[in-house]
Amino acid sequence: MAQFTLQPFQGQFDLHRQKPKLQVHQCTRALLLRDYQIKSNFNNKAIWPLPSARRVAVRSAQQDPPATPPTSTPSTPASNNSQLLSTIGITALWIGLIVYAFVLAPNQTPYRDQIFIQRILGIGEKDGFIVNPVYVSIFNITGIYPAIYASLLVPAGRSANKIPAWPFVTLSFLLGGLALLPYMALWRPYQRPEDNPLPPPASELEGWNRLFLKGAETPVLPALLLAGSLFYIFQAVTSSGDIWADYLKLFDESRLVHMNSIDLAILIALAPFWMENDAIGRNWDKRSQLLPILSFLPVIGPCIYLLLRPKAQQQQQ
Numbered sequence: 001m002a003q004f005t006l007q008p009f010q011g012q013f014d015l016h017r018q019k020p021k022l023q024v025h026q027c028t029r030a031l032l033l034r035d036y037q038i039k040s041n042f043n044n045k046a047i048w049p050l051p052s053a054r055r056v057a058v059r060s061a062q063q064d065p066p067a068t069p070p071t072s073t074p075s076t077p078a079s080n081n082s083q084l085l086s087t088i089g090i091t092a093l094w095i096g097l098i099v100y101a102f103v104l105a106p107n108q109t110p111y112r113d114q115i116f117i118q119r120i121l122g123i124g125e126k127d128g129f130i131v132n133p134v135y136v137s138i139f140n141i142t143g144i145y146p147a148i149y150a151s152l153l154v155p156a157g158r159s160a161n162k163i164p165a166w167p168f169v170t171l172s173f174l175l176g177g178l179a180l181l182p183y184m185a186l187w188r189p190y191q192r193p194e195d196n197p198l199p200p201p202a203s204e205l206e207g208w209n210r211l212f213l214k215g216a217e218t219p220v221l222p223a224l225l226l227a228g229s230l231f232y233i234f235q236a237v238t239s240s241g242d243i244w245a246d247y248l249k250l251f252d253e254s255r256l257v258h259m260n261s262i263d264l265a266i267l268i269a270l271a272p273f274w275m276e277n278d279a280i281g282r283n284w285d286k287r288s289q290l291l292p293i294l295s296f297l298p299v300i301g302p303c304i305y306l307l308l309r310p311k312a313q314q315q316q317q
Helices: 015-043 051-063 077-104 110-121 133-153 166-175 177-186 208-216 220-237 241-253 255-282 287-295 300-308
Strands: none
Touching (some): 077 177, 077 255, 110 255, 133 166, 133 177, 133 220, 133 241, 133 300, 166 177, 208 220, 220 300, 241 255, 255 287, 255 300, 287 300
């Protein structure tokens, strides 16, 4: 039998040297295990975070709420271009009308124009002079349209750039469409309907300075405008051929009659857009059926629309 001889260990254990080797071995083993886990997850087409990363992700999800989408629709380049073209077009029309009125319009009877205004307004001498009934109808219908535009532009035609409509509407009773065109050129629509609620709330109808707006939100004012429109249209339609021929002669000679007639045509042409804008804001359920018909009826159509549109709920006194 072989004999084994045990010899004593003559060296010394260096515990401080063995301990770092153990730590390096453990760290290497942990890194290899983590690398194996990541590789296996890549092969399965899914990456599962380690427990520490998972806790950080959960904590971040609890602290950061999900971002809410914006409620307003941003203006697109197409809408900006459309608004720019509209501004340029209306501004060009406004400047062209001013130049035409003072340079190209006929002005053969300036003194008679003053007499026309005095007789229509009921001032001056009572000499028995009668103004052409057709022109009297045109003059008064041109005075009805500013009230119609006031009912459409305030508050439905409020501009998103905060330009007030009432100064332009007030001047339109004196200057007609020439006073309204600058506001239409500067007007910008609201992107969100809740920024300009329609019909207006009852709080906006309080105060003495809101009497006209309060009347426009009742059937009273639209009914008065409709009655006046029907009267003057009937007066013009039932006039004889000689009266119409005299009106056409005045149109060729008088700057007042000429520009007043053109101004009325512009007011008639622009009214359907603001009727549509008001009907959309008020969510009128008969818009698709009645609005196309009312838009083609000068002065009567807008008055009927103001009579039929949804009204504001006014506070009971």
